[in-house]
Amino acid sequence: MKKIYDTASSALDGVLQDGMLIAAGGFGLCGIPELLLEAIKDAGTKDLTFASNNAGVDDFGIGILLQTRQVKKMISSYVGENAEFMRQYLSGELELEFNPQGTLAERMRAGGCGIPGFYTKTGVGTVIAEGKEHKDFDGETYILERGIFADLSIVKAWKADETGNLVFRKTARNFNPPAAMCGKVCVAEVEEIVPLGSLDPDSIHLPGIYVHRLIQGTHEKRIEQRTVRKKETA
């Protein structure tokens, strides 16, 4: 069973469908599946719903699919830094479902773990709780949040082996493992596919069972807020 594909487009061949729900990894522009997003743009798939913490910026990440009007709805926790998003949202062209960041991450993990619903204190007493089931446990009130079961997951990792075992790097891990877990099909893009046996089995962040297709590519890895400090002179 070969999981490795040559290009992002070929790795998405046959799995894209108008109106589908896609879970995407990444936080801000860090650890986003930039090559797969480009390929979805090229494929022209429409009416997409994205479960993704952010919506990219105007010309990078999910932002490029907003420009082409391929996105119908976002399930996100934070969508600042994206003027086109705001415009489409305020004009009613784009639906937006806000989820608290941790609720979104847990909803993805829950979907991947066969858990259709879980209770959380997050959002109780806020607009987030409106219309959701409330339940008391040991005298405290919680709301029911639902697992996300996506049609497709797209994620970005640092290294992979041919069986799809993935390793992430630093804070680029973020939403990638939960996003990968909750999709019926998961396609991963990585910086390097290494020989089988060269990843430490104790240090694999996402086992290959979650990864159905795999590409290696060159990533721009854009930095959103370049902040530095001065070296003190000795």
Next chain:
Amino acid sequence: MKKIYDTASSALDGVLQDGMLIAAGGFGLCGIPELLLEAIKDAGTKDLTFASNNAGVDDFGIGILLQTRQVKKMISSYVGENAEFMRQYLSGELELEFNPQGTLAERMRAGGCGIPGFYTKTGVGTVIAEGKEHKDFDGETYILERGIFADLSIVKAWKADETGNLVFRKTARNFNPPAAMCGKVCVAEVEEIVPLGSLDPDSIHLPGIYVHRLIQGTHEKRIEQRTVRKKETA
């Protein structure tokens, strides 16, 4: 804030109380907190409830606390291999709450993640579902399982640094991370405390935030079923 203690007994000083709920890591005899269990035996703490996948064997693991009658109740998925356990259970001296293994692991993780309840298909239509809330999601029936919030967690890892970052080895990881997460206080025993900075930050299995006290010790690491194959002669 020093987390490192000299002995298992000193690491448990002040945290043991009769009647408390203890979550313990380990699967079978693999990755069990053997030194801390010995110290609990020495402390003589009584009426304990253990959330632990197994109950050890008669003279090792939680089994030693069954011998001394320090255990009131077990929350476990499998308690074979333990004659004294069976005797106490059948005579009514010991309570036993069976949990499916995955439900037990998820209940511990849920407790550690502030989730008081979650829905699962596991056990629907079996004795496990009796008395539990049933709920349909998308046409399928699930039961509500509760997060475990333990008074104390005891776990065993391979390596730690002084801030309590833990690394496990092979299948000795098992229940240790979820058990560690669900306790108000977590005490860990490790084979080696390594200098700060020598663990790869991308490969830490359990961040030190979950670990309040730490000891280094020598472990017997008993093997329950020694199975081997013959080397074929060339």
Next chain:
Amino acid sequence: MPWDRNQMAARAAEELEDGMYVNLGIGIPTLVANYVGDKDITLQSENGMLGMGPFPFEGEEDADLINAGKQTITELRRTSYFDSAQSFGMIRGGKIAAAILGAMEVAENGDLANWMIPGKLVKGMGGAMDLVAGVGRVIVVMDHTNKHGDSKLLKECTLPLTGQGVVDRIITNLGVLDVVEGGLKIVETAEGVTEAELHDATEATIV
């Protein structure tokens, strides 16, 4: 002639396809690994491992490396380790394509009993309830009848259930049966076993 343990295991191995992630239970199911040939199968051990290898050579046992039956095993080049919550997350989440399990009883509606005999020794369900509820396909491998010659394929299970309506296919020493609408359907019989013999040995409705 009915199949022996190894023939049953070999027949069960035919159920597995290239690229599958599979969980094998204790007993005959464990033997299935010997018959996968050059198919690319990855074995899950629910105590926290994908890519389970064979038993170690003598002297190379590692106390930190065991399977769900607590036996010492080895790792492969594809192996990954994870904790029990993650392990059962992938089981419950349907990521494991198939589980091959032993059973005490299977009912014609797919009910499975394999964890407890009331009044006798109570060991616990371990991961069996999670597996049957979560994996893509549940294949039972067991003798067609018990020691007393009574059918283990029943109209209704008499023992406490492991799962309700969970079994897809049953491989016994007499043949292969699928759980379908209204009862069990014979897929094939062991060489030399007639359909009539299989009917006679089966309490469950055969459709």
Next chain:
Amino acid sequence: MPWDRNQMAARAAEELEDGMYVNLGIGIPTLVANYVGDKDITLQSENGMLGMGPFPFEGEEDADLINAGKQTITELRRTSYFDSAQSFGMIRGGKIAAAILGAMEVAENGDLANWMIPGKLVKGMGGAMDLVAGVGRVIVVMDHTNKHGDSKLLKECTLPLTGQGVVDRIITNLGVLDVVEGGLKIVETAEGVTEAELHDATEATIV
């Protein structure tokens, strides 16, 4: 004289004790890190990191290493990385001792609003709702009044809530107040600010 941003941050740093794991919000809370002195504080960044270090030196920025404000940062010897589900698991699970956050409004019952102004730009709550619901202690650092001189410490919040009854302590440019039964209680005033001045600048009930 009211405290300036740095004095507020320094005062907030006094809330932190040796061994604490802390999450700092964007703005003034970020400055708190400059005032922890030799206390052993571990900073969490909710995008998946414990042990957040300072900004990198120029030329040493790493696109894979950012904080929750998307700024490039560095790691420390104690650093660990994890995914977002684990990160918010520790937040929701109460493992983070304290969060120091900015706010638009705080009500006398501890309600907090800091994520949205209806009709204006909608950016989202990010991790703020999770933090206020989950961490051990929520400390708000903000100016006592808005640009128009109106109190930000209110009887009731007018903006959509981030959390209900979640704030423990408020540190403003005028002083420190605790949320207690019946309203806010003055803990201290900034040097040179009288309790009367603080009363005058506060809409919330002071008890």
